[in-house]
Amino acid sequence: MSAGExxxxxxxIMAIVGLGGTWVRNGKS
Known part of the structure; x- marks a missing residue:
């Protein structure tokens, strides 16, 4: 894999984890 990839x-991954974490927090609250 190249550095760009x-x-x-x-x-x-950071975007998916960040959005998922926000969605979970909003859902629980």
Missing amino acids: IIALVVA
């Missing part, structure tokens, strides 16, 4: 993968 790794960066894109990390950004995508």
Whole structure:
């Protein structure tokens, strides 16, 4: 994998985890 692909993968994971965490918090509250 190239550096660009790794960066894109990390950004995508952070975005998914961030949105998921916000959705879970909003759902529980």
